[in-house]
Amino acid sequence: MNICIGGAAGDGIETMAGILEKTLQRSGYYVYSMRDFMSRIRGGHNFAQIRFDSEPVKAHIDALDILIAYDNRTYDEHQKRLKPDGLLLCDPQLGVSDSRTLPIKLKTLAKESGSARTIGVVCIGALVKLLGLDLRTAETVLRETLPEKLLDMNLTAVQKGFDSVEQKQTLASPNVKGQLLLTGAEAMSLGALAGGLRFYSAYPMSPSTSLLNFFAAHAEEFGLTVEQAEDEIAAINMALGASYAGAKAMVGTSGGGFSLMVEGLGLAGIAELPVVIVDVQRPGPATGLPTRTEQSDLLFACFASQGEFPRMVITVRDHPDAFYQTARALQLAQKYQIPVLLLSDQYLADSAAIVAPPDIGKAVQSVSPLKQDEGGAEAYLRYAFTDSGVSPMRVPGKTDALVRSDSDEHTEEGTITESAEVRVQMVDKRARKLELLAGELLEPAYTGAEDPDVLLVGFGTTTNAVAEAVIRLNKHGVSIGALAFGDVYPLPTKELRNYWGKAKAVYSVEQNATAQLNKLIRMETNLSCTDSILKYDGRQLSVDDILHGLAAFGIGGEVPA
């Protein structure tokens, strides 16, 4: 089942979608829910799309079973996606002439309940009846979600909605229990806590602000330092100061804010200060499309900053990945004393999914500790030359040893030097960390035929849509497979070379205009894709987009769901 709810900003789409997701979760379904919002507070057109099933759902699709239209614009924009036997729920006042319409006097029922703003809850009541769900489940969710003073009118509204229609479906319920409903931003925030986060600083910027909101809301509960910085330059420099002083530190932003942080990224590189930088990508350049999605910061993240230093770039693929990779990123940053960049995007940050409860212990143990080499000197040397390239890091004030960090090139003690010899030794020491780091890299996940004729390569949040497209094509007899990269820089190449050798054609699937993953692969391996499926309109690639893209290359064609 795939439901779309659309209206203007300010209509309460977000609240209604949240209550509906929770109701579906409690009814025992797998849910995958995405958001499409404009950068405005009132008016315009916003929608939420909720897919649920008795089988796990991990991506969104285009075809709709139910369209709930608060206004005519919603009908006009989405009616083409509504299946011929689909259902259009709207107020008769809209005057829509469509055989799929199930008119409900939403506005009248909402007003009768006590407020025009209960319109969404009237819809939920109607949906519960139509789909044959238990009304009590929805009522419980309302009780948990809404403030006391609004509860009565909403309970009336849900009942009125329920009574306004007849049951249309009896859906099988898998009765999934014990699963969590998490947005990508929540999964990432919880992963950071599991990874030992002590300090978070940020300047509000869509679509990364949900991270700041989460940490600020729970700072007291979890005993965190959370600081809204005066700008992103302050945010990264604060995180580095906190890191120097012994706290695991993270910053979150989007591409524009990351641009401001870049000098700080270099400081983390030369001063060897652990830090995690989250870039929740949106389409750029400059302000771009503030509330929409893209994967166009990939190469920027890999190569931002003047100078040369080791870093790691991890792209987050889905909700469980957001949890585990954030925990892992904090630990890798600490172990190697490097900046680790985590690339997410608006699509993942704002979408919600049912996931198995993350294993905190597993997240904590995902990175093995390093046996610290003190460099053999008698006195403490912050930047001691070691075989691993990792020097002993101490917390200032914890021992009599003095800890010096410097953005200038420095000696083993951490004081300024212009020595040609020390400069080369220090650059080499920092670079040596990459040798150990290579052993930490996670190969891309593979889905599909054992020896595929066609290989797809992708990264980050397109992963599950690509995998679903591949599985559908495999069922249809197409020899195809996909590699989904999470770790992208340094680029793991073992599985890539393995599958590349088998395939007759390779396509990259990317949410950007210039095929950045293809470029990165070519740079690191001298391999080049046959072609690419690219999307850069600010809307996330769906399973259908991938199938259509492949069909254009003569692969697959019309594939049944």
Next chain:
Amino acid sequence: MTNKTFHTTETAWCPGCGNYDIVNTLAGVLDDMRFKPSELLLVGGIGQAAKLNQYVNANGFSGLHGRALPAAVAAKMVNESLTVIVNTGDGDSYGEGGNHFLHNIRRNVDITHFAHDNQIYGLTKGQTSPTSDSCSVDRTGACNLSKPFQPLLIALAAGATFAARTFSGNREHMAKVMKAAIRHKGYALVDILQPCVSFNKVNTFGYYKEHTYELEGDYDATDLETALLRSMEYGPKIPIGIFYQVEKPTYHQQRPAIYDGTPMIDKQLSQDTLQTFLNKFA
């Protein structure tokens, strides 16, 4: 240098630079106050003044130009047992770092900020700084048409709980002000007038010696209106001293639920607490 505890040797400063008086006085002050080097964190940005932490025996963080304050306050946020002192120049403090200057005053984190103010850019060889006099001539021969930045007036307007000015050539006065600033609970700004012997041929040692005078013995440093008026007095006569000092809740004191005296770095979130929280998403 005069004392052993904080003594180091070589510097990269010009002979006769006002920075020598500042570092020697500071080393004496730290010794007098009986600090252990490991309890101190000296933070700098980039510039000649910012190199001070390289020459003092203590923990040191030399960050980016203009960005000393964010790093310093965050180090203090997570480890309140450190005494954090920023030494950095007028360009670093008021130019490149102007936004951080304004907003860290508002945060009132318990750190000390010694802004070495020589009214010129030294390390880049003689450009005007935010505090350069109007119509002063820089090395390109251009007249500075911008009004000088007024650190104390702006700090007071932003809500500073400690604002002072001293002169590097008056070491006794400088030591007294430094001690008060370090003892102050909250963000403390000391604008330290100092000559740049290489590039500022107007605001010299002699110039400051002639024009500065100490605030009166009965000056009331708790009166904001007076402080605002006196901070605007800058011309033929330049007052030095503590213009304003009041006790207001510090960053940490305003958040007792988070900062209970145990430094943030010594606390951990337990897996049980997190597990319980995770269950709320079921």
